[in-house]
Amino acid sequence: MSEIDLKKRRLLQLAGVWGAAGIVGGATPFISSLTPNRSARLQGMPIEVDLSTMKVGDQRTIMWRGKPIWVVKRPASVVSSLTGLDRLLSDPESKVEQQPSYAQNLHRSIRPDYLVLIGICTHLGCSPTYRPEKGSIDPEWPGGFFCSCHGSKFDMAGRVFSGVPAPTNLEVPPHHFLDDNTLVVGSESSSE
Incomplete structure (x- = not known):
């Protein structure tokens, strides 16, 4: 050995x-x-939006995860007019799932007075413009969002009109309200 x-x-x-x-x-x-680095992690975090300075009819654009998020303060008259558009829309009841369950209603939002949408057209990713004035696109235009790139039209709830290139309604991001004047985009409240 x-x-x-x-x-x-x-x-x-x-x-x-x-x-x-x-x-x-x-x-x-x-x-x-x-x-992911720190800036990438921060981009994905929820953001708070102060709504206290918004007036009825205002639209505000904020960025979350590199996407434009639209916040629109709708007048009661616009919310009540949403029911008369069903015959003109491709998906009036938001059956195609691109919104949280709490936004699968007539006004596609938690609160009828505030609309929160991802401002990207579902056709080719363009950014439609906010055109709330009735008749500003054509005499029958009820007001909403218009994508001038390819002619897609969306109502004041982000629902897509029939016969346009966009296949689905505008997407609703996860969000909730902390209080009457604070919106949080990027997370859902456990109570909703």
């Missing part, structure tokens, strides 16, 4: 430890590069 060389054994053990440390040291930056 041969004698064990302890010096060689320690050298091999030491080489193994240094090799493992080198692998961990080399893998750490690689693994770190796979996680």
Whole structure:
């Protein structure tokens, strides 16, 4: 039986430890590069919107996750006129799922007076314009959002009109209200 060389054994053990440390040291930056940086994490976080300065009829655009989010303060007359448009719309009851369940109603919002939408046309990703004035697009125009790129039209609830290129209603992002004047975009309240 041969004698064990302890010096060689320690050298091999030491080489193994240094090799493992080198692998961990080399893998750490690689693994770190796979996680989002601070600015990317902040982009995905919910944002608060102060509504206290909005007047009836105002539209405000904010950015969340690199997308324009529209907040519109609708007058009661506009909300009540939404029922008369069903025959002109592709999906008047919002059956195609692109909104949270709490926005699957006539006015597509938590509160009838505030509409919250992702401001991107569902046809090719253009950004429609807010055209609330009746008759501003054509004599029958009830007011809403118009995508001049390809002619898609959406009512004041973001519902798409029939016969236009856009296939679905405008998307409603997750949101909730902290109080009467604070909207949170990017998270849903557990009570809704």
